[in-house]
Amino acid sequence: MPPVSALIKPNFFLVGAAKSGTTSLASYLDQHPSVFMSQPKEPNFFAFPPDSTPSCNGPLDGDVLFERLLKYSTTSEQAYLALFNAAGTASIVGEASVRYLYQPEVPARLAGFCPDARIVVIIRNPAERMYSHYHMNVMAQLEPLTFEAALAAEDARIAQGWGWDWHYRRVSMYADQLERYFAAFAPEQIAVFDYGDFQADPKLLSGKVLEHLGVNDPFEFDCSSSGMVGAAPRSRWLRNLIWEDSLLKRLGRKAVPGGLRRKVSAYVERKNQSTIPPMSDALREALTAQFEEQRVKLEQMLGRPVCW
Template sequence: MYPNFLIVGAAKSGTTSLWYYLKQHPQVYFPENKEPNYFAFAGQDVSVLEGPAPAHVLHRKLYYLTITSKGEYEDLFDDAGGETAIGDASVRYLYFPEACGRIAKAAPDARIIIILRNPVDRLYSHYLMMKGLYDLEPLSIEDAIREEDNRVAAGWDWDWHYTRVGMYYEQVHRYLDTFGESRVRVYVYEDFCNEPLQVIREIFGYLGVDPDFEPDMSKRGMQTYWPKSARIDWLLRSRNIFNRALRKVMPEGTYQQWVEKGMRMNSAKPPKLPEALRAELTEKFQPDVAKLEGLLGRKLPW
């Protein structure tokens, strides 16, 4: 079995919240694995992907949920029963050119959901995640953007393609060309934040499930983690003598709860994006935003 609808991105644009709200609907099925990434990495060996850390560290932090086998992917949907809408939510699908064609081949009648965020805000949120949560960004935001071309040339994966991921026009155009306007819905993150229930109900209708169902929307998806203390963060999350000792005496579930509680206590408000860099990035993205507005036939709040 394959899904009959997919949330394909964009990353850091509210897809986790959208997935969480949709999966509460009794007529909607998602596997527990939110990001199987199958159509991005089908048949590939993700253990050799490049980045600023050893391959085993990248796999543990970024790719541990990724499925590359057709059989394993189909197994994700074995528990689907009589649900009307069967979904996959993997944000790499929007950016990876091959993913769109693979989805169309496997599920040509699938409905596609895209949610887009101000590309500057999306970029910075992605950077903060890589820097603060995953500890996989060694550079400042300015240097990371400056090094992007070199990183891409060196084969680093999409998580370090900060500006490229936010160039939405070609990515959205690809899905509209492949699936047609009737099977692709594009939403704007800012609209979703302002009127979440209205957007969710519209999506319910698009998926053919009861639009009057009201999910619990009191929780949001992934929150930015920025440590107050790098030392405490190191104690909590690195493979050091302290937490190795704790793992020996605590059940794994209790240990993970302890780490999560420590991270919450050590969480701080992240620094703001410097205004000069914001202005520079806004100018960089504007030609793409203008083309996207023409494609979608609407003014975007960016």
Template sequence: MQNVPNFFLIGAAKCGTTSIADYLNQHPEVYFSAYKEPNYFALVNEDLSHPGPLSPKMNFHIQYSRSLVTEADYEQAFANAGDAKIRADASVRYLYYPKTAQRIAQHAPDAKLIAVLREPVSRLYSHYCMNVQFQTEPLSLQNALESEDSRVAAGWGWDWHYTRLGRYTEQLERYYQHFDKSQLLVILYDDLVKHPLETYHRICRHLGISDTFTPDMSKRGKVPTQPRSLMLDRWLNWPDSSRKTLESWLPPRITTKITQTLSEINNKAVPKLSPSLHQELASLFYDEATKLETLLERKIPWYKSS
């Protein structure tokens, strides 16, 4: 395979990877594919017809429509990288999908990798809120968690593996089986939030690129919201013939402005997770925090069992 990336931002989901990718994409020595998450090494040769809460067509549209699953398409995504020192693939499925580490190692054994980890309950709730935002989660949080095992058994995709995605230790261990520890930089979301520029420069040094460049960090990556009107949200974000007709009539600049304005009006902040429910869910991950500290040989600023 030609044009294989030499850097992979492997996840985890809802841990600040979009912000990191946005900041790195500004660096003159870095080239990203046009769409942040090509997902090739997670989804190649995989069956993408997973069941879910929507029709098969809409499940595919929301989860997989921008993913690249053929070698030719993936190579083409990096065909314009030129002499960029770093060719970057930021696909958050990579950390969780069991076969990905071995696949990347086969094609890019010398690659640099970065994983970003977030306190698991906060990550889980952010992921749930994103699914509610995309109208792919019809259940309350507690009902969704109670249904996780049955959904997984029924073949539902990773988007509904809420607790499983937060068990980072076994996911990282798969990468340590195929890569030297020096190749994988593990960052905590807490450090990214509290010290974004310092964390960015640390990433640059890991990648072997100049750490004197300062990106614009004024905007955060994907911030979850909830739609006030489900019907308007579907019109804005789902395939819709009337919206396509409007887009064909008006200049792209105008249609973009209209859709952005309507989205801002329709979106509202997600409710905060109650402290009592957070504490209840944290008990699911007490052992995980201890195992993660052992693996990474560092303190994890999350919770511990009493």
């Protein structure tokens, strides 16, 4: 591995918000010859102390949580910078770790690492973002409660040390999070976009992000595919059978070849998925109203209307 001084440093960070189209946006930007995005998409380098072992508390054993949430994270600076070795002559070198928007220490760390960095944020109706975040956890077998119960349990879970992945309401408090970024970077270094605009015209918004990054040549993005599309299990019992260890699965491992087991599990997993049930208008309105103070603060910060 080459010395750290010889490695390319990122100069662009897509910091969130979670469940607001960042996976799709990162993949679209990566199509441009002047842009290089890291693989994995979310190395989470600035979200954890240097040279530490990334970890979080939650409803499952720490080893399981690491495997499902953090296994692609790196806290070694040399390993982190090595992710950008293949950037070549790309003028925009970036990554997209959505934990960065929420973690309070990250803006200062980013500014210390790359003072001239460009920052991009996508914000989404906070109620819809929470709902999508919750269903992502359900599909990953990380959320045993109903949506309403999980929101009610948030304070108690945080008091018990549960990690970012279950801070549904707090992760949606964008104004408080952006305030830290505007304290660490000049306003012209930060661009905040709306998820609704991205949904309506991903090519147009991707082009606006390129302009913010200083890339002004015309480019035709292929936006035919999207990133992480949410889903809900038809049967939680069947989902548990696939994911959790059991006597039946241990017997199956002895009798059925590994490749066939994985194919069967993947097939059952696909068949067990259904679209996320829509959130009721009443619930959306009630939850959105809880963020009115944040919305007003955002409008003052950004100098434009924020419509939820």
